[in-house]
Amino acid sequence: MQNTKDTFYITLRSRLAAMNPARTMTLRAVTRPGILVGEAEAPLPQPMLDAFTLSWTALQADLQLPAILTQMTCEIQYSTAGTQTNAGLDRGRCLEEMDYEVLKLLYPYSAQKMNYTQNPAAALETMVFWSEPEFGPIVTLRDRLSRTAKVTIFAFEEQGEQ
């Protein structure tokens, strides 16, 4: 399952870097595309603005198939307070831009499953698939707008995977 999670994150990160190179963040002294895995970073008191945070929540497994089919839910959480140039009055537009980026990041809805514990990463035999995003309502906290999009990711557990 960890390979599925790693593949999903790195696929989205690569797509974001290609689609919007300007959406970057600096985290742990590295400037990188504005997407992170929440559980792989130090806890943040506030969600990072203008970046996508992935959180893994639900997990189901179908054991009736020749290979175990896992179904995991990933919540993509993002927030913005607009830009300093516009004194934050463009926060609605910035959130809409991030909504659109989520749609574009997720398409196509599949990727080759990879094992990133090896260097270089090794391609596995199956694919990782995911659903269309299910957008939640906008949450407003003072000058910050946030939204969470839920995606369900499907993958087969291959023999030899941990």
Next chain:
Amino acid sequence: MADLSTQNPCGLAQRVATALLRAGGGTTACLQMPPLQGDATNAGQIGLNAPGFLSLPLAPAVFRKSRVAMQDGQLPKYELLISADAVAAQVTQLQLSSAQTLFSMACGVVVAGKLFLIEAVSASESQGAAYLYRLLLQEACGEWPA
């Protein structure tokens, strides 16, 4: 109307705060800072590589429990009062723009061998210059290697 009166900061408040913190049982707190050369690899972003945090000592500091945990399952919160002189020295050494940047880069604070997460930072100022920083901390659940 603008206040045009002349105020020459002489560092008195900073020296008093430092002396009080030292007299009040001053201890050393270590900020956990990311390494100067960050890990830009895939493994560094998916939790495979050890982060290699640097320990940045700040002293004198006073550490105290801010309130008793009243709700079930809620970890106690603590306060850390740090001398602005100590913070300013580290800000200068790391060539950062401000103390706020220093604290926002930190991934936690280690006091007496225990890791705490930074929840909020505030500064007390005199004549426009900070003399004391107050960090609101929450105890981390994970074990920290001594």
